[in-house]
Amino acid sequence: MKAKIILHVPHSSPIIPSMEGYVVDKHFLEKEVMKLTDWYTDDLFYSDEDEIIKAEFSRVFCDPERFTNDAEEVMHQYGMGVLYELSDDGHMMREVTPELKEKVLNGYYEKHHSALNAAVNKQLSSNGKALIIDCHSYPSIPMKRDLDKQPNRPDFNIGTDAFHTPQHLIDVSIAYFANAGYTLGVNYPYKGALVPMEHYKKNSQVQSIMLEINRALYLNEPSNIRSDNYNEIKKVTANYIKTIKATLKNGA
Numbered sequence: 001m002k003a004k005i006i007l008h009v010p011h012s013s014p015i016i017p018s019m020e021g022y023v024v025d026k027h028f029l030e031k032e033v034m035k036l037t038d039w040y041t042d043d044l045f046y047s048d049e050d051e052i053i054k055a056e057f058s059r060v061f062c063d064p065e066r067f068t069n070d071a072e073e074v075m076h077q078y079g080m081g082v083l084y085e086l087s088d089d090g091h092m093m094r095e096v097t098p099e100l101k102e103k104v105l106n107g108y109y110e111k112h113h114s115a116l117n118a119a120v121n122k123q124l125s126s127n128g129k130a131l132i133i134d135c136h137s138y139p140s141i142p143m144k145r146d147l148d149k150q151p152n153r154p155d156f157n158i159g160t161d162a163f164h165t166p167q168h169l170i171d172v173s174i175a176y177f178a179n180a181g182y183t184l185g186v187n188y189p190y191k192g193a194l195v196p197m198e199h200y201k202k203n204s205q206v207q208s209i210m211l212e213i214n215r216a217l218y219l220n221e222p223s224n225i226r227s228d229n230y231n232e233i234k235k236v237t238a239n240y241i242k243t244i245k246a247t248l249k250n251g252a
Contacts, residue, residue: 003127003248005241006119007045008194009054009135010064010112011038017057017108021094024087032087033060038137039224044213044237045135050245053116060084062104064112065134065194078145082109088145117196120206131248132208133241134159134194140216146189154185155217159210161193163201168247169209176243180236211240 014033022029042054055064066082067073079086083096083104123130138157142149158173170186177184193208215221218233 003129003131003245004123005047005050005245005248006116006123006130006132007047007050007052007135007241008116008132009038009042009045009052010194011036011059011136012040012042012054013037013056013058015057016061018061018104020103021083021096021100023095024091024093028087028091028093029060032093033058034224035088035139035143035222036060037224038135039215039219040226040230041135041137041213044137044218044234045133045211045241047238047241050241051119053112053119055112057108062108064109068105068109074147075145080145088143090144113196116194117198120196120199124203124205127248129205129207129248131244132194132206133244134208134210136190136210136212137215137218138190138212140214140221142189148189150189153189153214155182155214157185157188157190157210157212157214159187159190159192159212161195161208163204164195164206164208165193166207169207169244172243172247173209173211173240176240180239182236209244211237213237 014037016029036059063082063084066075068082070076070081073081075081083101085094085096087093120130140153156177158170160170174184190212193210195206195208199206213233218227218230219225220227
C-alpha cells in the first residue's frame with residue numbers, strides 16, 4: 001500500500017455537542033470558541049492523497065491533545081485540561097464532575113483517538129512506519145493561558161518530541177521555511193507532537209511533528225475572516241506536506 005501521511009486536525013471544529021456542565025451562556029461560549037479555534041486548519045492542511053483525522057468537536061468541549069490523567073497534563077492547573085473548566089482569562093466556564101468527564105471521554109475523546117490509532121496501525125502494517133503531522137494554528141498575540149508569552153511570534157512553528165521526531169524532519173522543516181521566506185520557531189511558541197498512547201515512547205517507527213501557522217498569515221485577526229493571503233498560505237502548507245512526505249519515499 002502506498003504510504004500516506006496522517007494529518008491530525010484536533011482544533012478546527014467550533015461545535016459544542018452538549019451544554020452539560022457549562023455555567024455560562026452560549027454567547028460567552030461563542031466568544032471563547034472564536035478565540036481558541038484553529039480556524040480552517042482542516043482546509044489549510046487538506047490533502048486528498050493522505051489520511052485526515054479530524055476532531056468533530058470543539059476543544060472548548062473536549063481537547064484531544066490533552067492527557068486524560070490530570071496529574072500528567074500541565075494545562076490542568078490552569079483549568080484547561082482535557083475538559084476545559086476555565087476560559088482563557090480564567091473565568092469559571094464549566095463544572096466537570098467525574099461522571100461528566102467519563103461520559104465525554106467515552107463518547108468523544110476515546111472515539112477520536114481510536115480512529116487516530118487505527119490510522120497509525122494501518123500505516124505500520126502496510127509500510128512499517130507511520131508519520132503524523134499534528135496540524136494547528138495560533139494567534140499572533142499570546143493568549144493569557146499561554147505558557148510562552150513572548151511577543152513577535154514567528155510565521156510558523158514546528159513542535160517536536162525527542163523520541164518520535166527524527167532530526168531529519170526538523171532539518172527538512174527548517175530548510176523548507178527558510179527557502180519559502182518565512183520565519184520558523186522550533187518548539188516556540190508551542191512544543192510537542194502528538195502520538196497515540198499505544199505507541200507513545202515505545203515505537204520509534206511512529207514519527208510525529210507538529211506544524212502551527214500564525215493566524216496573522218491567513219486571518220483578519222481577531223476575527224475568523226480569511227485574509228487575502230489565505231490561498232498563498234494554503235499552498236505553502238500543501239508544499240510542506242509534500243516535502244515531508246518525500247522523506248517517506250526516500251526511506252528516511
